[in-house]
Amino acid sequence: GWARLDVDRARRTGDAEVVYGPGKTVVQVVSALAELHARHPDRAVLATRLDAGAREAVRAELPGAVIDNVARTAVLGPLPPPRGLVVVVAAGTSDGPVAAEAAVAARVHGAGVERIDDVGVAGLHRLLAVREQLAHADCLIVVAGMEGALPSVVAGLVGTPLVGVPTSTGYGVAAGGVTALHAMLSSCAPGVVVTNIDNGYGAGVHAARVARSAAPRCVPNSSSI
Template identity: 45%
Template sequence: MSEQEIRELLTKVKKEEISFEEGVKALKDLPFKDLGFAKIDNHRELRVGYPEIIYCGGKTIEQVREIIKFMLTKENNILATRATEEMYKEVKEFCKDAEYHKEAKIIRIMQKRPQYSDSYIAVVAAGTSDISVCEEAAITAETFGNKVERIYDVGVAGIHRLFDKLDIIRGAKVIIVVAGMEGALASVVGGLVDKPVIAVPTSVGYGANFNGLAALLSMLNSCASGVTVVNIDNGFGAGYSASMINRL
């Protein structure tokens, strides 16, 4: 529940458009809802501007089902990351509006249309193998009301492909750069733009890539100013941070 929604609720109680008891019922779970196996933070949107996101990794299908069932009562948009198709099928049984973004591994339920920003976020992928992490970032950003331009397979091994899309990249308010292998693309983009760059190392690569550690260290050691780095394969974290910057 957002601050505006709380104000509207209290105004309705004051004008006797809804009863006092109905107002209490709406507010009683505001701090959090204890489901036994999970405590859903209903206060988060009021604190930080975005409702709680469901991380499905390590959760059972039944736990995801019950969390989403409760969150639906709050009438917020719902984003569930690292979700399996089996989880989606279970959710679809009771929510026909549920969408599954297979590449991003995201279940999304849009209960209200966000107000989209005029500026946009560019999501840039070094290779096709990085697209799943890119889509996690892109879908996250779009869910929070951002326009997203996707620019895929423009890694440094064929850098002319990047230059062909440079106008679109430079037009963004913030740029997410996703790369595995040695993670060089973030430094290259960082040296070509005057916008903040959020680098996402991926676990794509051969043995010495160490499941993304090599790309992570390369990005952390970037000589290009203005490059910040999120964790390995953390497309959600990049999309969330980019949304906060884009909507300032």
């Protein structure tokens, strides 16, 4: 078992601990999720980076869990009411799993969520067409691999708090996401903050906190992630 599960985290930081799948057996994943759920029956608890085997085990052992095969997540317990709006923007098809993880994490951590996909900078008209949707977010999560240019362009269009998430798509000097990461960190647009490569989860947590604390707005359709 886990010697020292951080069951106190929700009291300190407002958010429960999350189960990180890699390096855990399926038994460990299931029991950790079950234990967190037992501690927090009134809120959704989350497991991320679950491979097919772990997802299968959670599905079998914890029938109440909601599994997302693209995001590779499991959620157990009731979702909180959405407060504020996080919009997750993704550059290309292969950024989809990271965008999905970000969306699930933001929703579980209490924000409403919308997604905009396939608006990479090589076809700007696609992005310019959604400018209004970008502008009404409380926090933007912008997901891109390869040259990681999308956050710079979006941050030049709107002044919303924005988190860039570099992904490991690409080859050669794309270097498993390092180029996208370094490009986002070097953005010429002001106020771009960034997470580790493929870390949709971390972006979702940050964005949800920002959105939750934002002044209330009308966010009718945000619960569909």
